[in-house]
Amino acid sequence: MPGRAQDPLVVPDALWEHPETIRALRERDMGRLFHLLRQYAGASQTQIAIACGMTQGRVSETMKAGGRRIHTLEVFERIADGLGMPDSARLALGLAPRAHAPATEPPAPQDAPSAAEPASGLVDSLGVFAAAPGDRTAPDAARPFVPGADPEAGERLAHAARRPARLDAHAIAALSTMLAGQRRLEDRIGPAALVAPATAQLPLLAQMLREAPSAHRAALAEVVSEWATFAGWLHLATGRDETAKLLFRRAEELADEGSDGTLAATAVSFRGYLERLRGRPRAVVRWTAAALETPGSHPAQRAYDCIQLAQGHAALGDLEQMRRHLDRAAELAARTAEPPPSVYWYNEPFFHVQIGLAHLEARQYRQAADMIATGLAGMSPEQRAAQWVAEYDEALTVARDRA
Numbered sequence: 018m019p020g021r022a023q024d025p026l027v028v029p030d031a032l033w034e035h036p037e038t039i040r041a042l043r044e045r046d047m048g049r050l051f052h053l054l055r056q057y058a059g060a061s062q063t064q065i066a067i068a069c070g071m072t073q074g075r076v077s078e079t080m081k082a083g084g085r086r087i088h089t090l091e092v093f094e095r096i097a098d099g100l101g102m103p104d105s106a107r108l109a110l111g112l113a114p115r116a117h118a119p120a121t122e123p124p125a126p127q128d129a130p131s132a133a134e135p136a137s138g139l140v141d142s143l144g145v146f147a148a149a150p151g152d153r154t155a156p157d158a159a160r161p162f163v164p165g166a167d168p169e170a171g172e173r174l175a176h177a178a179r180r181p182a183r184l185d186a187h188a189i190a191a192l193s194t195m196l197a198g199q200r201r202l203e204d205r206i207g208p209a210a211l212v213a214p215a216t217a218q219l220p221l222l223a224q225m226l227r228e229a230p231s232a233h234r235a236a237l238a239e240v241v242s243e244w245a246t247f248a249g250w251l252h253l254a255t256g257r258d259e260t261a262k263l264l265f266r267r268a269e270e271l272a273d274e275g276s277d278g279t280l281a282a283t284a285v286s287f288r289g290y291l292e293r294l295r296g297r298p299r300a301v302v303r304w305t306a307a308a309l310e311t312p313g314s315h316p317a318q319r320a321y322d323c324i325q326l327a328q329g330h331a332a333l334g335d336l337e338q339m340r341r342h343l344d345r346a347a348e349l350a351a352r353t354a355e356p357p358p359s360v361y362w363y364n365e366p367f368f369h370v371q372i373g374l375a376h377l378e379a380r381q382y383r384q385a386a387d388m389i390a391t392g393l394a395g396m397s398p399e400q401r402a403a404q405w406v407a408e409y410d411e412a413l414t415v416a417r418d419r420a
Contacts, residue, residue, distance in 0.1 A: 045110065090220075207404040208405075279318050283359060306326060327346065373413075
């Protein structure tokens with residue numbers, strides 16, 4: 018039964034996973050959400066008003082059929098904070114995750130350069146974190162934070178940000194160029210410096226996607242998918258695994274809305290990579306096998322997925338499967354002249370390092386040391402100096418010590 022007016026509102030954790038709640042959040046239907054709070058949490062209008070910093074009259078108007086809807090980002094933030102929404106609910110509502118305290122010591126950079134990327138409130142019912150419809154308080158996506166960004170591209174983005182319904186192919190290309198610049202910059206300065214600025218662009222990207230003309234929506238969805246994957250990588254590399262998982266999932270959904278199988282496979286493959294970092298080889302195999310079976314994936318992505326599968330099977334002690342997947346990876350890599358831009362780091366030196374990691378999992382230390390050393394020696398100076406390579410240096414030391 019409804020609680021007394023002054024009692025604090027307690028929302029059951031299970032309510033945030035209820036399908037109706039998720040639908041209400043994705044549609045930004047606060048009236049429906051308030052009804053669900055009343056139905057499942059026994060909340061009164063006064064309790065909801067107190068928790069969310071609203072008047073009881075405003076809550077009542079919102080709950081009426083066809084009543085006043087909420088459109089202001091600041092009010093959505095207040096509701097999310099007042100109700101103690103978990104990050105999964107905040108993301109569904111189109112808000113950034115709650116701020117996480119930074120780790121006292123940043124974790125060692127992870128295993129892949131980033132095709133995966135920062136995360137923040139980028140997802141709504143269409144699989145995107147977004148600002149409220151019509152809200153123009155979101156960060157200015159046209160404000161480039163990549164040194165040397167093209168001013169003309171910035172102007173194009175500023176125009177698209179103000180009028181998403183007029184977005185064109187040139188604006189989408191400018192967004193893709195901006196993203197590529199951020200990813201290359203991360204190789205030079207590391208993920209920590211880019212998490213916040215890259216994340217800040219996501220609400221506006223989602224706003225653009227929501228209002229984009231249908232003729233350009235699929236192409237824009239692919240760019241936002243790649244951006245979300247990059248965001249996921251940045252969060253993963255800075256120790257925010259749960260946010261990274263949410264971003265990879267959204268990236269996968271957005272890639273499916275477009276037509277790029279490689280983007281979808283990359284997002285799923287990163288889930289396998291995350292599980293490898295956690296030391297869960299069965300989960301590595303499960304997620305990576307799904308990535309490998311994604312229709313339309315580029316041979317370079319499939320080659321990497323075969324190697325990651327080999328790593329998972331090696332950790333499980335199945336050396337026959339390891340060898341089978343490494344052989345398949347070699348076949349695919351031989352057919353790959355140049356990887357697509359979204360996975361630009363998938364080259365021969367990188368693959369050599371990954372094969373070395375598979376041998377390391379199999380305790381074949383001499384082969385591991387040889388392959389990792391060959392791969393590191395073949396990397397470009399820019400990639401060799403990247404923070405994410407530190408993991409490989411450590412792996413090489415382990416292999417040599419045990420050889």
